[in-house]
Amino acid sequence: MRNLALRKPCVMQFAPPSHCHDNDISVRTTVNLTRFAAVLIFRILTVILTVASMFASASPAAAQRSVPIVRDAEIEALIADYAKPILQAAGLSQSGIEIVLVNDHRFNAFVAGRRIFIHTGALLTAETPNEIIGVIAHEVAHLAGGHQHRLREQLARAQTMAIVATLLGIGAGVAAAASNQGDLAQAGMGLAMGGSEAARRSLLAYQRTEEITADRSAIEYLERTGQSGRGMLITFQRMAGDLALAGVNVDPYQTSHPMPRDRIANLEVLVKQSRFYDRVDAPALQLRHELARAKIASYTAGQNAIARVFRKNPGGLPILYADAINSYLHGNPRSALAKVDQLISAQPNNPYFHELRGEILIKVNRPREAAEAYATAVRLAPPSGLLQVGHGQAMLATGQPDLVRRAASELKAGLTSEPEYVNGYRFLAQAYGQLGDIGSAELATAEGYFHAGAYRDAKVMAARAQMKLKRGSPEWVRAQDIIEFRETGRK
Numbered sequence: 001m002r003n004l005a006l007r008k009p010c011v012m013q014f015a016p017p018s019h020c021h022d023n024d025i026s027v028r029t030t031v032n033l034t035r036f037a038a039v040l041i042f043r044i045l046t047v048i049l050t051v052a053s054m055f056a057s058a059s060p061a062a063a064q065r066s067v068p069i070v071r072d073a074e075i076e077a078l079i080a081d082y083a084k085p086i087l088q089a090a091g092l093s094q095s096g097i098e099i100v101l102v103n104d105h106r107f108n109a110f111v112a113g114r115r116i117f118i119h120t121g122a123l124l125t126a127e128t129p130n131e132i133i134g135v136i137a138h139e140v141a142h143l144a145g146g147h148q149h150r151l152r153e154q155l156a157r158a159q160t161m162a163i164v165a166t167l168l169g170i171g172a173g174v175a176a177a178a179s180n181q182g183d184l185a186q187a188g189m190g191l192a193m194g195g196s197e198a199a200r201r202s203l204l205a206y207q208r209t210e211e212i213t214a215d216r217s218a219i220e221y222l223e224r225t226g227q228s229g230r231g232m233l234i235t236f237q238r239m240a241g242d243l244a245l246a247g248v249n250v251d252p253y254q255t256s257h258p259m260p261r262d263r264i265a266n267l268e269v270l271v272k273q274s275r276f277y278d279r280v281d282a283p284a285l286q287l288r289h290e291l292a293r294a295k296i297a298s299y300t301a302g303q304n305a306i307a308r309v310f311r312k313n314p315g316g317l318p319i320l321y322a323d324a325i326n327s328y329l330h331g332n333p334r335s336a337l338a339k340v341d342q343l344i345s346a347q348p349n350n351p352y353f354h355e356l357r358g359e360i361l362i363k364v365n366r367p368r369e370a371a372e373a374y375a376t377a378v379r380l381a382p383p384s385g386l387l388q389v390g391h392g393q394a395m396l397a398t399g400q401p402d403l404v405r406r407a408a409s410e411l412k413a414g415l416t417s418e419p420e421y422v423n424g425y426r427f428l429a430q431a432y433g434q435l436g437d438i439g440s441a442e443l444a445t446a447e448g449y450f451h452a453g454a455y456r457d458a459k460v461m462a463a464r465a466q467m468k469l470k471r472g473s474p475e476w477v478r479a480q481d482i483i484e485f486r487e488t489g490r491k
Helices: 022-058 060-064 073-089 120-125 129-144 147-178 182-224 230-246 260-273 283-300 303-309 317-329 333-346 351-363 367-380 385-398 401-417 423-434 438-451 455-466 474-484
Strands: 098-102 109-112 115-119
Touching: 073 098, 073 129, 073 182, 073 283, 073 351, 073 385, 098 120, 109 129, 115 120, 115 129, 120 129, 120 283, 129 182, 129 230, 129 283, 182 230, 182 260, 230 260, 283 303, 283 317, 303 317, 317 333, 317 351, 333 351, 351 367, 351 385, 367 385, 385 401, 385 423, 401 423, 423 438, 438 455, 438 474, 455 474
Parallel strands: 098 115
Antiparallel strands: 109 115
């Protein structure tokens, strides 16, 4: 290859074209080809990486990665009650669908794998259960319709469309550059760039269609369960109002969801024709919803948010609940206990008031009383591994051998039903340690690391536990499973 830097260039602005030598034109053409190829190779990489990132964002693992999960027995039980009839109407009641709370102030929900993720901000914003039930119905429709699988197929098609268009653009552009036809070279580059844009728009159009389908299916589920679709309309009206207040002009063809006003127009007639349109939520369910909002506001938004959320009902039970939680969180346990006792007096069979009482009593170092409060919560509530772990923690804190043994049993039972509740393994390890069962304590520690995704530390602790466990026992076998575990995608 010639060293182009040593050649005398043809300076076009000072000499007529006829003065340029043929080999100078060849050099310029080669430079044009090199530049064009570099630009288009960069474009290919951009397309591939863009579509690959779309694949990644559509996968369940990516959707769940680094999501700030919230665990709360009360709110999870409420959401489960919201979802149960909808899942039955969709034929998914036996499909192992989980609903996960995400600590995020925005109004949002999404599906990934067999899980429905709901932001705490959605619960805090929604004034009625019906609004959240509408959200759940929409997400259930995505699952029932197999939309995730079809979206991955569409992504594959979009990837193929984008890459083929880019390769065609390269072919046209290189041919044009070789013949020194600048306009055609630019057209080739436009073809390459336009292909990826066409693929992206096609994918967005497909997603908008799926959203419309999910909206209509959600209305059908609500109708089958004797519930109003008014909550869905209220949600879309709120979204439209937020969009208008933001003052942003959104191109409806550049989004993955239909515009809120369009969604209202598509659904309003169906919703208002339903014989259940005027049906409202049962008062007991409405109160549970407001208590859940009070808890979320207390833990995530502060006192000002509580006053704003309950400005229409400033003297009700939810406000007292929020006040008790705030007193507990801000270091005034005596006041918190007095307020919780008021709550229990008003609703003695509410398990979550007893749960809060147990939390406060642990904080003031009264673990035996805390254990009694948790025992009452466990008895009154639907089956809850989270409450069992809390009960076990309280018994462990007493330090009394008989209660520590019971604590180990209760913690193990709670973690059997909630194996991903990582904090519980620390208490289980402490219980086994106090009982002198070091092998089981190390296995519990390994389990905690494992479910937290710290696989290397989990393997180290599992190996240590195996040395102290009976070979072939269920505990020994579980330790071996952890040691032999391989992350998905790794050899």
